[in-house]
Amino acid sequence: MFKLLGTNKNARYGKLKLAHGEVETPVFMPVGTQGSVKAMYTDALIQIGFNIILGNTYHLYLRPGCNILDRFGGLNNFMNWDRPILTDSGGFQIMSLSKLTKIDNEGVHFQSHIDGKKFYLTPDLSMKIQHSIGSDIQMVLDQCIEFDDNISQVEQAMNLSLKWAELSKKSFLQSPGRLLFGIVQGGVDESLRIKSSKETIDIGFDGYAIGGLAVGEGHKLMLKTLDFTIPQLPTDKPRYLMGVGTPMDLIESVKRGVDMFDCVMPTRAGRHGLAYTKNGKINLRNSKYAEDKLPVDETSSCPITSRYSRAYLHHLFKSKEMLAGMITTHINLNYYNSIMVELRDAIFTQKLDDAILNIYENWDKKENI
Secondary structure, X not given: OEEEEEEEOOEEEEEEEEOOEEEEEOEEEOEOOXXXXXXXXXXXXXXXXXXXXXXXXXXXXXXXXXXXHHHHOOHHHHHOOOOOEEEEOOHHXXXXXXXXXXXXXXXXXXXXXXXXXXXXXXXXXXXXXXXXXXXXXXXXXXXXXXXXXXXXXXXXXHHHHHHHHHHHHHHOOOOOOOEEEEEEOOOOOHHHHHHHHHHHHHHOOOEEEEOOOOOOXXXXXXHHHHHHHHHHOOOOOOEEEOXXXXXXXXXXXXXXXXXXXXXXXXXXXXXXXXXXXXXXXXXXXXXXXXXXXXXXXXXXXXXXXXXXXXXXXXXXXXXXXXXXXXXHHHHHHHHHHHHHHHHHHHHHOOOHHHHHHHHHHHHHHOOOO
């Protein structure tokens, strides 16, 4: 369950008590799509300070499949992770990866992106898959669409998501420490977001996610949407902004009252040579770092961030060594977690504005390339 422990204006500091442990919020959840946070051991995630990760229903359903997950007693045992897991419902991956064949009131027909095999995902099946995974937090099945200014199409997807939310709740298998989150949709339209919020709250969930953002609308429009969506949500329930985003996205969303985040950005960027640090971004593939003896951030308390030289990492990327992505992914996830720790402390001590100003000033003072 969720307990709100402090506020600083709209920003919130809280704690989630889940089946596999406690999680302080605001929190960033690394994405472990297929039971693996790419390029990271679970021990390394714990070393950084993560207490919750995200798994993906769509991918884990296709492989290894529910039979294997059931045999191991869930994803925690399968991947050797003894802390909480949140799973999305699979709706976004069906939109972005698979070949859609048909959507109806009861579910979605799709073909696997792996081998073309046909499946029919319903709210009931999504709940059963997430139960096999053993998720601490499960998400309702929703219809995800890309950014679209066609209001009728956005409204149609929102209404279908509301219907699926009801069906998901009916199929959710309750147990101590297991939560079910609803998802608010409605694109960037204020009236639809308000309607979706009200009707999702009327169904009744343990937490509320804001979906349908970071799909092409841009940073400013995303924040504008949060400004009229967040006030509609209960203050005593956790708020989760799905699939977001950059460090600035996180900071500005925390200011507005968001508690939970996930995004592939720090791991994906790490595998492609982009390091996030408190001094800004560093493109380690850039030839100007070929002889640079400085570490990525010599002032960092993270031993990985402060140990390896920029020249060495530049060399690894140019040589296409796997270690390059492993090191830079660790650096990025450490930085993302450090932002959350800093924001939590600042909310608790009523110094959020000063903390954010300090973060932004560090970015401005250094090269951000």
